[in-house]
Amino acid sequence: xxxxxxxxxxxxxxxxxxxxxxxxxxxxxxxxxxxxxxxxxxxxxxxxxxxxxxxxxxxxxxxxxxxxxxxxxxxxxxxxxxxxxxxxxxxxxxxxxxxxxxxxxxxxxxxxxxxxxxxxxxxxxxxxxxxxxxx
Amino acid sequence: xxxxxxxxxxxxxxxxxxxxxxxxxxxxxxxxxxxxxxxxxxxxxxxxxxxxxxxxxxxxxxxxxxxxxxxxxxxxxxxxxxxxxxxxxxxxxxxxxxxxxxxxxxxxxxxxxxxxxxxxxxxxxxxxxxxxxxxxxxxxxxxxxxxxxxxxxxxxxxxxxxxxxxxxxxxxxxxxxxxxxxxxxxxxxxxxxx
Numbered sequence: 078x079x080x081x082x083x084x085x086x087x088x089x090x091x092x093x094x095x096x097x098x099x100x101x102x103x104x105x106x107x108x109x110x111x112x113x114x115x116x117x118x119x120x121x122x123x124x125x126x127x128x129x130x131x132x133x134x135x136x137x138x139x140x141x142x143x144x145x146x147x148x149x150x151x152x153x154x155x156x157x158x159x160x161x162x163x164x165x166x167x168x169x170x171x172x173x174x175x176x177x178x179x180x181x182x183x184x185x186x187x188x189x190x191x192x193x194x195x196x197x198x199x200x201x202x203x204x205x206x207x208x209x210x211x212x
Numbered sequence: 213x214x215x216x217x218x219x220x221x222x223x224x225x226x227x228x229x230x231x232x233x234x235x236x237x238x239x240x241x242x243x244x245x246x247x248x249x250x251x252x253x254x255x256x257x258x259x260x261x262x263x264x265x266x267x268x269x270x271x272x273x274x275x276x277x278x279x280x281x282x283x284x285x286x287x288x289x290x291x292x293x294x295x296x297x298x299x300x301x302x303x304x305x306x307x308x309x310x311x312x313x314x315x316x317x318x319x320x321x322x323x324x325x326x327x328x329x330x331x332x333x334x335x336x337x338x339x340x341x342x343x344x345x346x347x348x349x350x351x352x353x354x355x356x357x358x359x360x361x362x363x364x365x366x367x368x369x370x371x372x373x374x375x376x377x378x379x380x381x382x383x384x385x386x387x388x389x390x391x392x393x394x395x396x397x398x399x400x401x402x403x404x405x406x
Contacts, residue, residue: 088390140250
């Protein structure tokens with residue numbers, strides 16, 4: 078293997094990714110070749126520069142935001158149960174209200190009579206409508 | 213580092229838990245395990261996507277999509293190699309799709325520069341200029357060379373793992389990295405001469 082061939086393997090040598098025997102041969106070559114030693118230094122410098130590039134600052138809420146996106150799927154069962162319970166309770170309240178209104182002495186809870194809304198202007202369409210409906 | 217535990221762990225998962233256990237739990241619908249995995253990998257994944265696409269604003273959105281893909285695929289995950297390789301493969305594939313999409317719609321622009329965003333915590337003007345120049349040089353590398361370089365230098369993946377992520381042989385990874393470093397050196401040299 079000549080100098081040029083060694084040179085093309087220096088990147089992998091610097092990463093420690095070559096077979097042991099080739100690593101050894103390149104190490105020996107580096108002892109006598111200043112140009113390849115310089116190359117190795119340059120490769121290490123480039124790697125250092127890339128490694129030292131500023132890291133992207135992930136927002137504090139990133140994990141919880143992403144996690145929240147899957148929550149309706151992941152926890153659909155418990156949410157459905159709670160929802161059913163709330164709906165059932167609301168229907169129970171409605172039924173209780175109907176029964177309560179049927180009890181004697183609660184007539185005042187009935188809807189207001191139409192006469193309370195009869196103050197439309199005399200020549201308005203609303204008044205004409207009211208005259209027809211209210212009779 | 214990839215396998216560093218997150219600063220605060222939610223739920224019952226902590227440092228000794230392996231990624232495989234987390235992924236298995238995610239496959240069974242455990243949302244605490246999912247959040248733990250996100251905290252463990254959010255920084256490397258977002259950084260990789262950011263440096264690969266060169267787009268600060270799209271990086272978090274795409275990383276979000278990566279983790280949602282992890283969630284959806286967790287039940288089919290086969291524990292071969294490291295979990296990080298699997299996650300980076302998803303990140304790489306989605307980033308590639310994004311590049312193709314942007315090309316199709318002519319959206320390949322330097323969004324950061326257009327928006328005039330400031331790099332974080334500048335140490336010196338000269339240092340900042342070098343970093344900007346380097347980011348620009350990395351963006352100008354061919355896509356596979358760029359991915360191989362970032363996965364090797366920033367994430368510490370082995371050649372075999374990079375080959376798995378990029379779907380190429382180990383010999384191709386060696387060649388990609390050699391050419392990436394050569395190109396980067398040439399670009400930096402040209403920039404310093406101009």
